[in-house]
Amino acid sequence: MAFAPSPIPSRTQYVLEAIKHSILTGGLTPGQPLVEAELAAGFGVSKTPVREALKTLAGTGLVVMSQFKGVTVRTVDAAMAHEVYDVRMLLEPEALRRSLARHASLEAAREALVRADEAADRAERSLANREFHRALYLPCGNPLLARMLDEVRDQAALVSTVAWAAVPSWEREAAEHREILRLALAGDADGAARALHDHIASFVQRAFPEETTHDQH
Known part of the structure; x- marks a missing residue:
């Protein structure tokens, strides 16, 4: 097969690093909603890399995924x-x-x-x-x-x-x-x-x- 799997992971990594940077510099504030469609449009990518990036960020504790609230930047207390x-x-x-x-x-x-x-x-x-x-x-x-x-x-x-x-x-x-x-x-x-x-x-x-x-x- 001629299809290379690298573009999706690289896009995911790009989105991941960009969101993380925004969170850690205060561009995205604690409690702020992270809407997949908005982020995808902003980065010029499909929802898939955004979704994967958000899952990874949830795993590291920077964002919180809730069935009711969706995805938000983790609140610091x-x-x-x-x-x-x-x-x-x-x-x-x-x-x-x-x-x-x-x-x-x-x-x-x-x-x-x-x-x-x-x-x-x-x-x-x-x-x-x-x-x-x-x-x-x-x-x-x-x-x-x-x-x-x-x-x-x-x-x-x-x-x-x-x-x-x-x-x-x-x-x-x-x-x-x-x-x-x-x-x-x-x-x-x-x-x-x-x-x-x-x-x-x-x-x-x-x-x-x-x-x-x-x-x-």
Whole structure:
């Protein structure tokens, strides 16, 4: 057969990346409906790649599919933010410890910090920050652990996008990133892991204070 299967996946990938970029830069806002026909017309494609892209985005937690509401951009609230960041607090510091125990190169993390400092806009800075964190956990030696952290990256980026729109705090986060890298390069695995944990915890607590009304005694 002369038919090549590549055009549909490439269109799907194009639509997927475009929608994801719009969500992570605030072009598409939490709760906003994503109508297949409108998106297809906007991208100049059929509904099929749009439908496939939305399914993938639902799998990564960026959009929500509902029988009644259709597809919408995931809404970020304190509960969602703490759920995602709790996973990061549990897994990322341990992954960093393991990366350092294996004497992994941290050059990619250093380069990501430079890109974050030189970023022209919030989207570029967010991407560089994600690359920094990934460069710390990716060489941990456990592909499943790295994959689990990869799976929450987009949701974490959505949380930070919403938080930065309300309170731009990336200068503080950049300083914390530099301190984490300094400790890691110095071989202080416990110090670097602790700084990473505190960095993740302080961001989500500052941006999304937990509701305490039903915890009061």
